[in-house]
Amino acid sequence: MGLNDFEKNQEKKVVDASKKVRIGIIGTGWIAGSHMASYLKQPDVEIVAGADLIPGKAKAFFEKYGLENVKTEYASHKEMLADKSLKLDAVSICTYNRQHAQPAIDALKAGVNVMLEKPFTVTLDEAVEVIKAEKESGKILSIGFQPRMDANMQMIKKICQSGQLGQIYYIQTGGGRRRGIPTPYGTTFIEDETAGLGALGDIGCYSLDMVLNAIGYPKPLTVSGYKSAFFGTDPNYSNYVKIGHPEYAEKFSVDDFAAAFVRLEGGIILDFRIAWAMNLDTPGDTIIMGTKASLRIPSTGCWNGTVGGPMTMYHEVCGEQTQTQIPIIEMKENLFDLKIRTFLDACKENGTAPVPSSQILYNQAILDGIARSAKCGREVEIVIPEI
Numbered sequence: 030m031g032l033n034d035f036e037k038n039q040e041k042k043v044v045d046a047s048k049k050v051r052i053g054i055i056g057t058g059w060i061a062g063s064h065m066a067s068y069l070k071q072p073d074v075e076i077v078a079g080a081d082l083i084p085g086k087a088k089a090f091f092e093k094y095g096l097e098n099v100k101t102e103y104a105s106h107k108e109m110l111a112d113k114s115l116k117l118d119a120v121s122i123c124t125y126n127r128q129h130a131q132p133a134i135d136a137l138k139a140g141v142n143v144m145l146e147k148p149f150t151v152t153l154d155e156a157v158e159v160i161k162a163e164k165e166s167g168k169i170l171s172i173g174f175q176p177r178m179d180a181n182m183q184m185i186k187k188i189c190q191s192g193q194l195g196q197i198y199y200i201q202t203g204g205g206r207r208r209g210i211p212t213p214y215g216t217t218f219i220e221d222e223t224a225g226l227g228a229l230g231d232i233g234c235y236s237l238d239m240v241l242n243a244i245g246y247p248k249p250l251t252v253s254g255y256k257s258a259f260f261g262t263d264p265n266y267s268n269y270v271k272i273g274h275p276e277y278a279e280k281f282s283v284d285d286f287a288a289a290f291v292r293l294e295g296g297i298i299l300d301f302r303i304a305w306a307m308n309l310d311t312p313g314d315t316i317i318m319g320t321k322a323s324l325r326i327p328s329t330g331c332w333n334g335t336v337g338g339p340m341t342m343y344h345e346v347c348g349e350q351t352q353t354q355i356p357i358i359e360m361k362e363n364l365f366d367l368k369i370r371t372f373l374d375a376c377k378e379n380g381t382a383p384v385p386s387s388q389i390l391y392n393q394a395i396l397d398g399i400a401r402s403a404k405c406g407r408e409v410e411i412v413i414p415e416i
C-alpha cells in the first residue's frame with residue numbers, strides 16, 4: 030500500500046444519519062469539551078444526558094454549547110445510567126483517572142457502550158474488573174487513545190509488521206515537557222486522590238501505546254521502575270509562580286518523572302522515560318532497533334503521543350550503511366474526530382472497539398508495574414490474570 034492509497038482511506042465515509050446514537054457524558058470537565066466538539070460534528074448523534082459530581086457543572090457545560098434539553102439533574106453517574114427513559118446507546122467517560130473504572134463498570138453493566146478516556150485505569154486490578162464487565166455485557170469498550178488514528182502512527186506499525194526491521198530486540202520510548210505539569214483547570218491531574226498516576230499515566234501511556242501497538246502488544250514480564258516528583262512539589266516551580274498558585278506544590282502527590290526497564294515476551298527490552306517537567310529539551314526520541322534496520326521516531330517538545338517529524342530508518346543496502354526518511358503524512362481529519370467517529374461506527378455496526386481493552390490491558394500492566402516497582406525499590410514481576 031502506498032502513501033497515496035492511505036489518502037484514499039482518509040476520505041470520509043458516508044454516515045447513515047437516520048440511525049442516531051444516543052450519547053451521555055460522564056464528567057463534564059476539560060476533555061469533555063473535546064468529546065462534545067467531535068460529537069457535534071457527527072450527523073448521527075444525539076447528546077441526551079450528562080452527569081458530573083459537582084452540582085450544576087453538567088448543566089452549565091451543555092448550556093455553553095446551546096444544548097438546553099440535555100438531561101443533567103442527576104446526583105451521580107449511576108442515577109443517569111438508571112434513567113431508562115434516556116435509551117442511552119453509549120457514554121463518554123471523561124472523569125479523572127481514579128473515576129475511570131467504576132463508571133465504566135457501571136455503564137457496561139447497564140448495557141451501554143463506553144468510550145473511556147485514557148489512561149485506561151490507575152491500577153491493573155481495576156482494568157481487569159472493567160474488562161470482566163465488558164465481557165459480561167457484550168458491549169463495546171474503546172479506550173481514548175486518539176494518536177492511534179494518526180496515519181503516521183499507523184505507519185510505524187506497518188514498518189514493524191512488514192519485517193523490514195528484522196527481529197526487534199530493543200525499544201526506547203517516552204517523551205517529555207520542560208515545564209508541562211497540567212494544572213489549567215485546577216489540581217485533578219496532580220492529586221493522588223483524583224489522578225492516581227502523574228506523568229506516567231497521563232502521557233506515559235501514549236509512548237507505550239506507540240511502540241507496543243506497533244509490535245503487536247507482546248506480554249510484559251518484569252519491570253524495574255522509578256518515579257520522582259522534584260518539580261511538582263516545589264513551590265518555586267516556575268509555572269506555579271506564573272499562574273499564582275505556589276500552594277499547588279503541597280497538593281502535588283503523584284509523579285512528574287518516571288523511568289523503567291521492562292522485559293517483554295519475545296526477548297524484547299523496553300527502555301522508558303517520561304517527564305511532565307525536566308531541565309532538558311527531550312528525554313529522547315523513540316527508537317525501535319532491529320536486526321535488519323532500526324527506526325527513529327522524533328519526539329516533540331510537548332509530548333502528547335504525536336510523531337514529531339519525519340522518521341528515519343537506518344539500514345544497509347548491498348553492504349553500505351544508508352538511511353531512508355519516511356515523510357510525515359498530513360492528516361486531513363482531526364484525530365479526536367476520528368476517535369469519536371470510529372467508536373460510533375463500532376457502536377452502530379456492532380463492530381469491534383477501535384482501541385480494544387485487551388491491548389491496553391498490557392499498557393496498564395506496565396504502568397501498574399512501574400508504580401509498584403518504584404514503591405518497593407526493586408524489579409517486580411508482571412502477572413496478568415486470564416479474564
Ligand SMILES: NC(=O)c1ccc[n+]([C@@H]2O[C@H](COP(=O)([O-])OP(=O)(O)OC[C@H]3O[C@@H](n4cnc5c(N)ncnc54)[C@H](O)[C@@H]3O)[C@@H](O)[C@H]2O)c1
Nearest residue numbers: 056058059060080081082106123124125126128146147217
Ligand atoms: N485524550 C486526551 O487527549 C486527553 C486530554 C486531557 C485529558 N484526558 C483524560 O481525561 C480525563 C479527564 O481529564 P479532564 O482534564 O477533563 O479533568 P477535569 O478535572 O477537568 O474533569 C473531570 C470531571 O469529571 C468529574 N467527575 C469525576 N468523577 C465523576 C463521576 N463519578 N461522575 C461524574 N463526574 C465525575 C469531575 O467533577 C470533573 O468535572 C483524565 O483521565 C485525562 O487523562 C485525555
